[in-house]
Amino acid sequence: MSNYRLRKTILDILERMEKDGSYSHLLIDHELKTGKIKAKDEGLLTEIVYGTFQRKLTLDYYLDAFIESRKKIAPWVRMLLRMSVYQMVFLDKVPDHAIIHEAVEIAKTRGNKGIASLVNGVLRSIQRKGVPDTANIKNSAERIAIETSHPEWLVNRWIAMYGEQITREMCEANVTRKALTVRVQPLKISRQEVIRLLTAQGLEVRPSVFSSQGIVIDKGNVLKTDLFKEGIVTIQDQSSMLVAEMLAIKPGMEVLDACSAPGGKATHIAEKMQNKGMLYAYDLHAKKAKLISQKARDLDLTIIVANEADARKLQELHEIESFDRILVDAPCSGLGVIRGKPEIKYNKNATDIKRLAEIQLEILLHVAPLLKKDGLLIYSTCTVEQTENEGVVKSFLQQQPDFIIDQRFFTELPAGFEHSPGRTENGLQIFPQTFQTDGFFLTRFRKK
Numbered sequence: 001m002s003n004y005r006l007r008k009t010i011l012d013i014l015e016r017m018e019k020d021g022s023y024s025h026l027l028i029d030h031e032l033k034t035g036k037i038k039a040k041d042e043g044l045l046t047e048i049v050y051g052t053f054q055r056k057l058t059l060d061y062y063l064d065a066f067i068e069s070r071k072k073i074a075p076w077v078r079m080l081l082r083m084s085v086y087q088m089v090f091l092d093k094v095p096d097h098a099i100i101h102e103a104v105e106i107a108k109t110r111g112n113k114g115i116a117s118l119v120n121g122v123l124r125s126i127q128r129k130g131v132p133d134t135a136n137i138k139n140s141a142e143r144i145a146i147e148t149s150h151p152e153w154l155v156n157r158w159i160a161m162y163g164e165q166i167t168r169e170m171c172e173a174n175v176t177r178k179a180l181t182v183r184v185q186p187l188k189i190s191r192q193e194v195i196r197l198l199t200a201q202g203l204e205v206r207p208s209v210f211s212s213q214g215i216v217i218d219k220g221n222v223l224k225t226d227l228f229k230e231g232i233v234t235i236q237d238q239s240s241m242l243v244a245e246m247l248a249i250k251p252g253m254e255v256l257d258a259c260s261a262p263g264g265k266a267t268h269i270a271e272k273m274q275n276k277g278m279l280y281a282y283d284l285h286a287k288k289a290k291l292i293s294q295k296a297r298d299l300d301l302t303i304i305v306a307n308e309a310d311a312r313k314l315q316e317l318h319e320i321e322s323f324d325r326i327l328v329d330a331p332c333s334g335l336g337v338i339r340g341k342p343e344i345k346y347n348k349n350a351t352d353i354k355r356l357a358e359i360q361l362e363i364l365l366h367v368a369p370l371l372k373k374d375g376l377l378i379y380s381t382c383t384v385e386q387t388e389n390e391g392v393v394k395s396f397l398q399q400q401p402d403f404i405i406d407q408r409f410f411t412e413l414p415a416g417f418e419h420s421p422g423r424t425e426n427g428l429q430i431f432p433q434t435f436q437t438d439g440f441f442l443t444r445f446r447k448k
Contacts, residue, residue: 006041007083007102010048014079017053017343024053024343044093052079052086054175054342057149059085062131066122077115080106084123089131096127144168148175150345154335157350161386166421166431170384173433174338174345180217181208181437182233183241183264185299186271189232191215201225209414210437211241213271231298236264239336239430239440243327243380244268246409246444251276253324258311258367261288263295263304265329270301280318282309311363314370321372328367330360332381332388336439339432357388364396368403371447376406380442384431389441393426396445406446 013027028046031037037045052059059082067073067081084103088096100123107116137143141159145152148171158167184191191213198205198215203222208214215233227233243265249255251274257266260281270279281304283289292306309317311328333353334344364379371377379396381388397403405426413428422429427443 003098003102004105006037006045008106009037010045010052010083011076011080011106013049014052014083015076017049018075018079023341024049025340047091048083048087050177050342051090052083055086055090055149056082056342056346057151058134058146059149061134061146062089062126063122065132066125071118073118074111074115077107077111077119081119081122084119085126085131088123088126100124100127140164144171148172150174153350154345154348158384169433170431170439173431173436174342176339178339178432178436178438180222181236181238181241182215182217182222182228183211183236183268184213184215185232185234186213187275187300194227194233197227198222198225208238208241209416210238210435211245211268211414213268214238214241231300234264234267234295234299236268237337237438237440238435239437240264240380240382241268242414242430242440243329243378243442244272245414246412246442247272247325247327247378248376248408248412249273249325253277254322255279256314256318256323256326256367256370257281258314258326258328258363259283259330260292260306261285263292263306265327266292266304266306267295267299267301269325269327270296270303271299273303275301275303277303279304281306282311282314284308284310312359312366314367318370320369323370324372324375326367326371326375326377327380328360328363328377329380330356330363330388330392332356332360332383333385334382336382336384336430336432336441339438353385353387357385357392360388360392361395364392365399368396368400368445368447373447375447377403377445377447378442379427379445380440382438382440384429384439384441389429389443390424390426393443402448403445404448406444409444 016027017024028049032042062085063081080103084099087094087099103123104116104120107119134143134147137146141155142152145155150171184194195205203220204218206216208216222228249269249272255269260266261283266279266281281292286308289306289308296304333348333356338345420434422431427441430440432439
């Protein structure tokens with residue numbers, strides 16, 4: 001694929017993300033599967049798409065210094081300028097003259113001479129003068145917002161919750177890439193053996209501290225290995241692996257995973273149960289429930305029964321006090337996974353967060369009676385929002401007097417979590433910067 005075609009494809013993906021709110025990882029996946037992108041260009045395509053979208057507000061701040069405010073420019077032209085400036089400022093693989101040349105070609109073909117000369121003029125000025133310095137922004141919340149490309153309302157909100165230092169670190173972490181992590185299928189192979197095999201294939205890997213099954217891939221493409229293709233290892237973020245580890249699970253138990261898709265945690269729990277017992281996994285959408293079943297089949301796990309159901313109606317399907325363990329990995333704002341899905345930070349608002357917290361509480365209150373006495377319930381989310389996490393825990397405990405936070409949860413956490421900045425009496429908030437993982441919250445209730 002020529003450089004021109006590659007850049008045009010990148011622009012198309014970015015436009016769809018902007019216009020339809022499509023998910024970056026799905027669009028990139030789809031494009032790579034068509035086979036039109038050369039293997040050597042896959043990395044560059046991913047880098048430019050993620051990077052441009054991740055740093056959109058920073059790039060706009062740079063561009064606004066060079067575009068007259070009176071000028072109305074079409075959204076696709078702005079996106080073309082953003083992706084070009086992203087490459088000029090943040091990447092050193094492609095020389096500026098080549099970036100400018102390609103941008104002008106796209107502008108000419110898709111627009112007209114006038115647009116091409118605007119694009120040429122703006123990019124050449126930036127090449128000559130450099131981008132404006134963000135150090136001149138006096139207000140610190142606004143400066144964090146511009147430098148790390150997070151909406152200002154969100155930065156202000158996080159500063160109110162966690163203070164400026166943690167907020168800045170979190171926002172900075174959100175614009176970097178984190179290492180991919182995989183989980184070993186222990187019924188087939190040991191972690192030690194997988195580490196040996198991957199190292200022999202030239203990958204740089206290390207064991208995860210979060211889970212005895214986790215491996216961090218520091219260098220190399222694990223998706224191209226037979227271990228991945230044969231389901232010996234499966235992709236899962238470390239913070240999400242902590243859930244099954246903290247569920248204090250034993251083979252032969254009856255377990256409920258109330259909001260299960262895509263099934264990473266359910267399959268991990270089933271592995272912990274040594275594929276003995278019963279695990280009911282539910283999702284609101286039939287299509288997603290099928291995904292869970294598929295994942296279980298790929299990993300040769302037979303104890304998972306996956307079905308479509310609203311977690312707020314599970315009492316219609318199960319008797320009161322029928323489960324030893326329950327997981328509520330609740331639908332949430334996703335503000336902990338901005339690193340992998342940068343569109344989330346631009347698409348969410350305070351009303352969404354409030355509404356999701358209400359749904360989380362509804363689910364918890366509804367499934368709580370399904371837990372046996374002395375049973376354990378884990379509530380987790382992939383967000384860093386206190387309205388959801390801490391707020392939901394407090395409301396739940398107020399309304400469910402026969403539940404308490406299980407204090408053993410804190411002593412059973414893996415080594416290294418003793419002084420984690422996100423620990424409170426209500427649970428554990430994992431920030432994306434602390435361990436270079438997704439932002440994640442979890443706590444464990446016990447039924448008295």
